[in-house]
Amino acid sequence: MRRASWITIGVGALLLSGFAYQHIAERIDAVRHPAPGRLVAVGDHRLHLWCAGPGSPTVLLLSGDGTPSVTMYAEQRRIAADTRVCSYDRAGLGWSDPAPQPMGLRGQVDDLERLLARGGVDGPLVLVPESGGNVIALAFFRRAPQRVVGMVMVDGSEPSLWFRGSPDEFPMLRLTDPLWQAGWRLGIIRLILPFAVPSWVEALPPDLRGQFDAVWSRPMPGQVRDPVDRWEQTPVGGRPRAVSGMLGDRPLVVIRHGLAGGMGVPEKYKTEWPAAQAWLARLSRDSEMLVATRNHHPIAEENPALVSAQVRRVVARVQAGK
Structure with missing residues (x-):
């Protein structure tokens, strides 16, 4: 009994130490590396929005x-040197607040619309x-086509493939969420992160x-919830479709990846991925596909110079009226 008691005390002390370590480190991070943008209220939670650079259109x-x-x-x-460019964190990611309720695709597009307006x-x-x-981008285009003047899809998921492949993956992914959250709150992920980055x-x-x-060292409730809730909370009728010519002549x-391996594309997607990327290129009458x-x-992430160069090309064409 005495040995079991000491083990219990030791485990408790380790957990408490990890929690304290994480709490102190988060406060230090908040001073050394504050959010570059601002938190914008979009209802019952706030999203982080960062915009940089001058000019129009906005990327x-x-x-x-x-x-x-x-x-x-x-x-x-890189893009900010030529035009205005904004990025944002969806609910529960980065510096954004978590959503109080599970959010499907419609809710994510609602969030984006309110974020842009406010x-x-x-x-x-x-x-x-x-x-x-890309699933969110195409749903946003369906909602507000008049606002979109061009697109650069960076190995973007084709919506029907994304939703069709998810039933095998996301229920298992949800089971890992408590482990992720515990790892963050106890400082475990913070400790191993320097040895695990690409x-x-x-x-x-x-x-x-x-x-x-x-x-990546602070808890992110959306790391699992972002895609899983989108899949679970989006009815079949609310799923966007990638229709040939839907972008008109925008x-x-x-851009699709050319190297096999690495993280990102599940094994079951890989045989269909090139054809899905070719189909996405058919969404506009004025399109180009690069490998x-x-x-x-x-x-x-691996090649920001390539992506930013293609973005600048599209921006220049929009500015010149093509």
Whole structure:
């Protein structure tokens, strides 16, 4: 009994130490690496919005499933030299508040519309979605086509493929959520993060690396909930469809990855991915598809120069009236 008591005390002390370590480290991060943008109320929660650069149209970056916008900051910096560019964190990601209730695709588009209106992001938009962010981008286009003047899809998910492939993946993913949240709150993820990041993170400038570490070291309720709730809370009739020609003659660039392996595309998607990307290129009569031959699925993170160059091309065409 005495031995069991000491083990219990030891485990309790370790847990308490981890919790205290995480709490103190978060307060230090808040001073050293504050959110670059601002928190905008969109109802019963706030979303983080960061805009930089002058000019029009505004480029809007949409990060992938369960991914905070900090992963696209290197790309955002490059684009900001030529035009205004905004990124945002969906509910429960990055610096944004979690949503009080599970949120489907419609709710995520509602959030985005309110964020743009209350955040002062008006005028025409060039949408730049990555991975699962493409599902939200196409749903937003359906809602407000008059606002979208061009798109650059960065290995964007084709909506029907995204929803069709999810039943096998997301229920299991939800089971991991308590482990993720416990790992964050006890400081475990903070401790192992420096040894688990991909090579593109190690190449970030020091200030962006600091922001990346700060964001990924704090609890993110949306890391799992963002895609899982979108799938579970979106009825079949509310799923967007990628229809040939739906973008009209708006300039569209589709970039798909050229290297196998790495994180991002589940195995069951891989055989269909090239055909799905080719189909996305058919959404506009003025489109181009590029293969990032040296990159895996996270193209914007591995090769921000490539993505920002394509964004500048689309922006220039919009500014010149094509």
